[in-house]
Amino acid sequence: MPLEKTDAIVLRSVPWSETSLVVTLWTREFGKISAIAKGARRLKSPFESALDLLSLSSVVFLAKTGDTLDLLFEAKLQRRFRSAQRGLLPLYCGFHVAELTNGFTEPHQPIPGWMDWLTHTLQALDDGCCPATTTLRFELHALRMLGLSPSWSQCVGCGESVDLDRPTVALTTSGGGVACPACSPLQRNVLRIQTNTVLVLQKASDSALNDLEFSIPEEARSETRFVMEHLLGFITERRLRLLPFLEELKR
Numbered sequence: 551m552p553l554e555k556t557d558a559i560v561l562r563s564v565p566w567s568e569t570s571l572v573v574t575l576w577t578r579e580f581g582k583i584s585a586i587a588k589g590a591r592r593l594k595s596p597f598e599s600a601l602d603l604l605s606l607s608s609v610v611f612l613a614k615t616g617d618t619l620d621l622l623f624e625a626k627l628q629r630r631f632r633s634a635q636r637g638l639l640p641l642y643c644g645f646h647v648a649e650l651t652n653g654f655t656e657p658h659q660p661i662p663g664w665m666d667w668l669t670h671t672l673q674a675l676d677d678g679c680c681p682a683t684t685t686l687r688f689e690l691h692a693l694r695m696l697g698l699s700p701s702w703s704q705c706v707g708c709g710e711s712v713d714l715d716r717p718t719v720a721l722t723t724s725g726g727g728v729a730c731p732a733c734s735p736l737q738r739n740v741l742r743i744q745t746n747t748v749l750v751l752q753k754a755s756d757s758a759l760n761d762l763e764f765s766i767p768e769e770a771r772s773e774t775r776f777v778m779e780h781l782l783g784f785i786t787e788r789r790l791r792l793l794p795f796l797e798e799l800k801r
């Protein structure tokens with residue numbers, strides 16, 4: 551089997567043996583891969599800091615077939631994620647983005663654009679962009695890339711436009727969007743939220759990736775997080791470990 555060479559972002563690493571790690575990497579060409587990095591836990595590791603979480607590294611690995619883990623031969627650091635120097639919040643946001651990438655994707659299934667979007671988001675956190683806005687935009691654009699973008703204006707039950715002039719609106723996390731008054735009693739997992747929150751989420755969802763003008767109004771921060779926590783929890787079918795560390799994004 552040939553050796554593969556690619557750029558990778560380190561999403562996760564867990565001890566495999568006394569001297570080795572299993573690393574989960576997001577790569578442009580191969581999607582998500584999990585590989586054994588022999589010797590990575592040694593004091594003088596051949597990988598140095600190239601396998602630190604959220605690092606961008608160029609890697610060489612041997613792809614195995616079936617459920618067998620790939621084998622990592624080489625990793626050279628290209629860019630270190632430096633947000634820890636700015637405080638814990640951007641760091642936790644970076645970990646959250648990595649956890650979502652891991653949770654949303656299947657092994658060996660590349661998603662066009664994901665690598666660029668992930669790199670762009672980590673760079674924005676490093677550059678000191680607003681963690682709340684940067685994180686929300688990652689989440690919403692990630693859902694779009696997966697074809698899971700919620701419906702913010704059309705009822706998920708009947709397809710009619712939902713009246714966004716009322717003060718509150720029903721949003722179903724399992725149905726994937728807003729529901730009109732006639733359909734909402736038939737939906738499950740319904741949240742009753744401020745209409746303004748839906749408008750903010752819609753705007754964040756539609757804003758261009760390089761639109762630096764958009765930011766979440768302070769009064770909508772808490773409820774946008776509330777909605778995203780429920781939506782992401784439903785979609786990933788797991789308790790996301792980093793969510794409790796992102797409470798500050800609500801303020």
Ligand SMILES: [Zn+2]
Pocket residue numbers: 705706707708709710729730731732733734
């Ligand atoms: Zn309806």
